Amino acid sequence: METFLGLDYPTWWFLVVGGLFSGYAILDGFDFGAGAWHMFFRQNKSRETALKAIDPTWHGNEVWLVIGGGTLFAGFPVFYGTLFSAMYTPFILFLLFIIFRGISIKFRNMEEMLWWRRMWDWGYSISSIMLAVLLGVVLGNILNGMPLDQDFEYTGRGFFEFLNPFSILVGVTSLALFMMHGAIYLLLKTEGKLYNRIQQFLKIGIAFFIIAYIITTVYGFFNLEHLLQVFNDNKALYVVPFLVFLSIANVPRLASKKQYGWAFIFTSLTIALLLVIVAFELYPRLLLSNSDIENSITIYNAAASTKTLKIMMGFVAVGGPLVLLYSYFVYKTFWGKVQTDAEGY
Amino acid sequence: MDVEILSRIQFAFTVAFHYIYPPLSIGIGLLMVVFESIYIRTKKKEYEVLAKFWTKLFAITFGIGVVTGIVMEFEFGTNWATYSRYVGDIFGSALAAEGIFAFALESSALGVLLFGWNRVKPWVHLVATWAVFLGSMFSAVWIVIANSWQQTPAGYHIVGEGMQARAEIVDFWAMVFNPSSVDRLTHVWLGAFLAGSFLILSVHAYYILKGKYVVLSKKAFKITLVVAAVSSLAQLFTGHGSAEGVSENQPAKLAAMEGHFEEEAAADLYLLGWVDKESQSVTGLKVSGGLSFMLHQDFETPVTGLNAFPEEDRPSQVNAVFQFYHLMVAIGMFLIALSLFALWQWKRGKLFEKKWLLWTFVFTALLPQLANQFGWFAAEMGRQPWVVYGLLRTSDALSKSVQANQVLFSLILFFVVYFILFLLFIYLMNKKIKSGPNSDIDFDEGSLNKEIADVVSSK
Numbered sequence: 001m002e003t004f005l006g007l008d009y010p011t012w013w014f015l016v017v018g019g020l021f022s023g024y025a026i027l028d029g030f031d032f033g034a035g036a037w038h039m040f041f042r043q044n045k046s047r048e049t050a051l052k053a054i055d056p057t058w059h060g061n062e063v064w065l066v067i068g069g070g071t072l073f074a075g076f077p078v079f080y081g082t083l084f085s086a087m088y089t090p091f092i093l094f095l096l097f098i099i100f101r102g103i104s105i106k107f108r109n110m111e112e113m114l115w116w117r118r119m120w121d122w123g124y125s126i127s128s129i130m131l132a133v134l135l136g137v138v139l140g141n142i143l144n145g146m147p148l149d150q151d152f153e154y155t156g157r158g159f160f161e162f163l164n165p166f167s168i169l170v171g172v173t174s175l176a177l178f179m180m181h182g183a184i185y186l187l188l189k190t191e192g193k194l195y196n197r198i199q200q201f202l203k204i205g206i207a208f209f210i211i212a213y214i215i216t217t218v219y220g221f222f223n224l225e226h227l228l229q230v231f232n233d234n235k236a237l238y239v240v241p242f243l244v245f246l247s248i249a250n251v252p253r254l255a256s257k258k259q260y261g262w263a264f265i266f267t268s269l270t271i272a273l274l275l276v277i278v279a280f281e282l283y284p285r286l287l288l289s290n291s292d293i294e295n296s297i298t299i300y301n302a303a304a305s306t307k308t309l310k311i312m313m314g315f316v317a318v319g320g321p322l323v324l325l326y327s328y329f330v331y332k333t334f335w336g337k338v339q340t341d342a343e344g345y
Numbered sequence: 346m347d348v349e350i351l352s353r354i355q356f357a358f359t360v361a362f363h364y365i366y367p368p369l370s371i372g373i374g375l376l377m378v379v380f381e382s383i384y385i386r387t388k389k390k391e392y393e394v395l396a397k398f399w400t401k402l403f404a405i406t407f408g409i410g411v412v413t414g415i416v417m418e419f420e421f422g423t424n425w426a427t428y429s430r431y432v433g434d435i436f437g438s439a440l441a442a443e444g445i446f447a448f449a450l451e452s453s454a455l456g457v458l459l460f461g462w463n464r465v466k467p468w469v470h471l472v473a474t475w476a477v478f479l480g481s482m483f484s485a486v487w488i489v490i491a492n493s494w495q496q497t498p499a500g501y502h503i504v505g506e507g508m509q510a511r512a513e514i515v516d517f518w519a520m521v522f523n524p525s526s527v528d529r530l531t532h533v534w535l536g537a538f539l540a541g542s543f544l545i546l547s548v549h550a551y552y553i554l555k556g557k558y559v560v561l562s563k564k565a566f567k568i569t570l571v572v573a574a575v576s577s578l579a580q581l582f583t584g585h586g587s588a589e590g591v592s593e594n595q596p597a598k599l600a601a602m603e604g605h606f607e608e609e610a611a612a613d614l615y616l617l618g619w620v621d622k623e624s625q626s627v628t629g630l631k632v633s634g635g636l637s638f639m640l641h642q643d644f645e646t647p648v649t650g651l652n653a654f655p656e657e658d659r660p661s662q663v664n665a666v667f668q669f670y671h672l673m674v675a676i677g678m679f680l681i682a683l684s685l686f687a688l689w690q691w692k693r694g695k696l697f698e699k700k701w702l703l704w705t706f707v708f709t710a711l712l713p714q715l716a717n718q719f720g721w722f723a724a725e726m727g728r729q730p731w732v733v734y735g736l737l738r739t740s741d742a743l744s745k746s747v748q749a750n751q752v753l754f755s756l757i758l759f760f761v762v763y764f765i766l767f768l769l770f771i772y773l774m775n776k777k778i779k780s781g782p783n784s785d786i787d788f789d790e791g792s793l794n795k796e797i798a799d800v801v802s803s804k
Binding site for chain 2: 308330
């Protein structure tokens, strides 16, 4: 198989798609987290400020989902088709909550009435929570594996098969992780009373995450042995979970020193490292077939042709830096604490 | 109902609903760029007001367009898994390119467009407005390329057999410039300009009729009228180009559009009519041999009819394709006539004196929307029974693991959610239009306000 800098093209593409979804988790993750805390703010003014903290940038963050979806479709069409049809119900719900979140942010401030604003506050918060949970639930199912036939079609049936103990645990853990991440983001954007209140929230968020993470890891350790194989084969890889441990431990340490900028970097790093663990656990598999392991989807049997992957590597090489440049410019424009002057549309 | 029909209804419904918004965003975006550019050059306050006012309405259409568009990207995987595997190399690449080269640009710049008026220099803001507009144009490029490849596949070869068969790219540029993509892209762009410009004409005609923001509205109306007139005329040419392309590449679709059944005979052109599939006849008003003339500049030249194709290889809904196509054309002709008539009145200095003309413009905002919808329905229903023309049947493209009750459940959810979304869209657009351009903008100086005040008080 053709290689580029020592790695074959499907592996490169595995890294590209993984990188894009990590970027999405880090960026939209704090939007979800901010949304999950939203109803804990009592006053209209606080909610307005919290919303303003994400308003100019969440659109740009969602771009990572769109590009991630496109690259997954193009690079691993077999996996894309199987995953989305197998996880039909959670993905349809995910899409509907994406709609609800988007319009809640957009429409909230278009009317003055209290009931109107409260309605969209609820819409924003519930959809943020559900999006965080659903992303985790789908990830849990990918890690778990699912029954596939020789055409890589999902053979499970029914509405609620996507809900199993492990996928629910991963769902709750991602919610907790994003809530910790989102609280820190809000601390970077707020001042005064609201800032003090979010400091209290962050303590709860950190505790929630650590508990959820430990339970999920222990459950996975005893029930999903196929995920441990790569670490047992190559003991040096245990350095990654150790780095995750250090990264998580840094968050409460920095939070107690009120160094939220650094804390934010470490929650982002935690998200990235957790997904690195996922990547190691899967590679080169994308989806384990737990009915017959021969039917598993790997990066090789799911990949588009090498020619297509090469063309798209070109897209990413040209477009990637552009996307980063746009993001840099937008974040720079809206850097710092939320200004409460009446600007907007 | 079975999974196939439910999935088709769901896809048609979600994509048709989505397609209300992106054309408006592109069309309004074009005029937003024009207004803001004039403002930056001339520093005239009224163009700033116009740019800001239309940015508010743009924000609503863009927002709904994005969220309903994300649904589309993932619906291929949820409902059409076999299709996704089959075309992933090609269709997926176009979607990925759309994300990287278009959507990223428009979505990032949107933040600056909406919230950056006081945060960046005016010219930087103008760059952001351009970026949002160009991003939406580029989005159309990749999406139309992807769809055109389904109509006229090129630059590919098929690998594997049965359920494992897949189309792979052989020649990237042949795939991009497949036989129909340029004609269809220009047709889509102009359709979007028409949707946006006729909405702007409608709103400003309404203001003029109500005696509000009259000076401002007259300026906006004239600029927009030029865009509408040019777009509607140009649409004639791209439409004709598309029809010629269809006759060459998808003869069964063209035959359905005109209800032409005989295998090889001169074909008529209908102004309006009704197709009876059983008796293979069309009742209506026609130009005998008109279609032959349109395609070959000769009334006698035979055109391939539906009977030249086996029953299972031609569109089953002939009358629907015929009607959608003819309604689209009729609307197009009306838009040309209306905009040319208005230009003529302008030349005579009587553009704003005829109330009936302004009222016509108020209601015409709906027509380009309908034409866009009808055109797509004709194009997509005319491609049936194929999802990729000549290669993959729609009935074979489904997700094998998805059950009818799941699709029914999601379809009902989409109906409910999109219904609410549509009500909100109408409500908010109406509110923004009612409250007008300078509702919450500081606008205490400048001659324009005084001019408006004079006009209003003189009534």
